[in-house]
Amino acid sequence: xxxxxxxxxxxxxxxxxxxxxxxxxxxxxxxxxxxxxxxxxxxxxxxxxxxxxxxxxxxxxxxxxxxxxxxxxxxxxxxxxxxxxxxxxxxxxxxxxxxxxxxxxxxxxxxxxxxxxxxxxxxxxxxxxxxxxxxxxxxxxxxxxxxxxxxxxxxxxxxxxxxxxxxxx
Numbered sequence: 001x002x003x004x005x006x007x008x009x010x011x012x013x014x015x016x017x018x019x020x021x022x023x024x025x026x027x028x029x030x031x032x033x034x035x036x037x038x039x040x041x042x043x044x045x046x047x048x049x050x051x052x053x054x055x056x057x058x059x060x061x062x063x064x065x066x067x068x069x070x071x072x073x074x075x076x077x078x079x080x081x082x083x084x085x086x087x088x089x090x091x092x093x094x095x096x097x098x099x100x101x102x103x104x105x106x107x108x109x110x111x112x113x114x115x116x117x118x119x120x121x122x123x124x125x126x127x128x129x130x131x132x133x134x135x136x137x138x139x140x141x142x143x144x145x146x147x148x149x150x151x152x153x154x155x156x157x158x159x160x161x162x163x164x165x166x167x168x169x
Contacts, residue, residue: 011157015078016044018125019155022081025121026114032106037088038114039147041139044079048144052080052152055138063137069166070134076162077154082139083118084147085111108149115151128156130163 005013023040031037043049053071060067074080085107092102115131122129135152139145156162 012078014125015127015155015157016042018122018127019044019079019081021125022118022121022153025117026081026083029110029114029117031110031113032092033090035088035090035107035110037086037107037110039082039084039086039145039150040114041082041145042079043082043139043144049074049077049080051142052135052138052144055142056134059134059138059141063134066168067134067138069168070132073130073132073163073166074135074152074154077156079155080135080139081118081153081155082136082145082150083111083115083153084136084140084145084150085114087148111149111151115153118153122153122155128158128161128163129153 019042023042026038026040043052053074056067056071056074087104087107090103090106092106094102098105119129119131130153132152132154135154136150139152140150154163
């Protein structure tokens with residue numbers, strides 16, 4: 001018996017697998033003093049993606065028109081990886097010249113390294129992606145993820161990268 005997997009199913013399954021590998025990469029990324037303050041969620045159901053896009057449109061009134069532009073990207077994405085961080089007490093002393101405390105800085109640097117590790121996996125896997133502040137804020141507002149700071153990484157597979165030729169409002 002020959003079993004054939006159609007293109008749509010193959011892409012859906014592969015994209016889910018890549019999103020899960022991105023979560024692994026973010027979780028295992030180096031962190032200050034080994035403190036794990038990273039939180040990860042994957043959104044891949046059409047209903048949640050649409051709710052995220054609608055929330056971004058609502059927030060555009062407060063944050064700017066680019067939230068509307070990004071909402072269209074979310075609608076056209078197949079999944080979104082949410083990566084956030086909690087600010088934790090790492091026990092560092094803050095230099096007097098710094099404007100924010102060292103624990104906050106290192107917590108946020110952990111987030112940046114985790115995001116970089118995740119998008120590396122997407123890139124290696126030839127999955128189109130973009131890091132978005134806008135969708136991260138909307139995900140927090142919807143309660144999709146419990147973290148102090150969140151960024152979203154929408155994912156898509158198509159013949160043309162939908163995140164590339166975006167126009168500024």
